[in-house]
Amino acid sequence: MALPDPEIALKLARGVSRFLENLGYGTVTEFSLATGRRADVFGVNERGETVIVEVKSSPVDFLTDGKWPEYREFCDYFYFAVAVDFPREILPEECGLIVADAYGAEILRASDLVSLNASRRKALLLRFALTASQRLRRLLDPDL
Amino acid sequence: MALPDPEIALKLARGVSRFLENLGYGTVTEFSLATGRRADVFGVNERGETVIVEVKSSPVDFLTDGKWPEYREFCDYFYFAVAVDFPREILPEECGLIVADAYGAEILRASDLVSLNASRRKALLLRFALTASQRLRRLLDPDL
Numbered sequence: 611m612a613l614p615d616p617e618i619a620l621k622l623a624r625g626v627s628r629f630l631e632n633l634g635y636g637t638v639t640e641f642s643l644a645t646g647r648r649a650d651v652f653g654v655n656e657r658g659e660t661v662i663v664e665v666k667s668s669p670v671d672f673l674t675d676g677k678w679p680e681y682r683e684f685c686d687y688f689y690f691a692v693a694v695d696f697p698r699e700i701l702p703e704e705c706g707l708i709v710a711d712a713y714g715a716e717i718l719r720a721s722d723l724v725s726l727n728a729s730r731r732k733a734l735l736l737r738f739a740l741t742a743s744q745r746l747r748r749l750l751d752p753d754l
Numbered sequence: 755m756a757l758p759d760p761e762i763a764l765k766l767a768r769g770v771s772r773f774l775e776n777l778g779y780g781t782v783t784e785f786s787l788a789t790g791r792r793a794d795v796f797g798v799n800e801r802g803e804t805v806i807v808e809v810k811s812s813p814v815d816f817l818t819d820g821k822w823p824e825y826r827e828f829c830d831y832f833y834f835a836v837a838v839d840f841p842r843e844i845l846p847e848e849c850g851l852i853v854a855d856a857y858g859a860e861i862l863r864a865s866d867l868v869s870l871n872a873s874r875r876k877a878l879l880l881r882f883a884l885t886a887s888q889r890l891r892r893l894l895d896p897d898l
Contacts, residue, residue: 743886
């Protein structure tokens with residue numbers, strides 16, 4: 611069984627990010643939540659709706675990850691994203707499902723909506739805004 | 755009288771951005787407001803407080819700009835930022851004042867607090883989050 615492959619995971623995360631942007635989301639990868647957990651891709655759209663996409667590069671990557679239910683409390687929509695040859699039947703049916711490659715993605719099964727409460731939404735939007743702007747500044751002003 | 759100098763303005767904006775980041779703000783330059791106006795530097799801190807800093811590279815740059823009062827409605831704190839040799843007496847006393855160079859800045863006169871209402875604050879934070887994340891993605895994924 612193939613080990614988790616960071617290279618594949620990065621490519622899938624890029625395809626997922628492009629896909630979400632086409633839907634009007636701003637995205638950040640490796641987004642740290644208040645719990646210290648990192649969401650692979652976190653997106654926010656103009657209505658303030660949030661989505662977390664966890665990228666699984668291999669079955670092992672999913673089977674050794676007991677922490678995905680914790681993400682569910684930090685987004686309105688939750689998806690797993692996998693490559694087309696991933697054995698999708700091992701993924702939980704109650705989660706949204708995205709098939710991705712390095713260049714894009716599509717939704718195979720829509721996520722349920724579990725609406726954030728207002729204070730958590732506000733906190734997540736602020737954290738997202740600070741993370742994105744600080745990373746942007748590191749790239750624009752690398753001497754910093 | 756010197757004409758507005760975009761090179762100087764960029765340097766001052768960089769110094770202002772570094773200064774605001776040291777205070778815990780995430781920043782975006784050339785931030786488009788809903789009105790279409792662009793704020794030179796827009797900052798948000800972890801409490802969701804917002805600041806706009808308008809950079810003035812020369813007296814002409816200030817004297818030909820009739821639009822600065824419009825920015826006041828889109829931030830909690832408003833500052834002009836100028837170089838150390840700028841004739842500061844021509845700037846309105848009711849605004850905050852920052853002296854900057856390419857590497858940093860300091861506050862000479864604190865801005866009044868004019869608190870945003872909740873719905874405008876929310877809209878600004880969302881716009882900021884989308885602007886920052888989309889610019890970040892353009893840099894990370896230039897083929898997009």
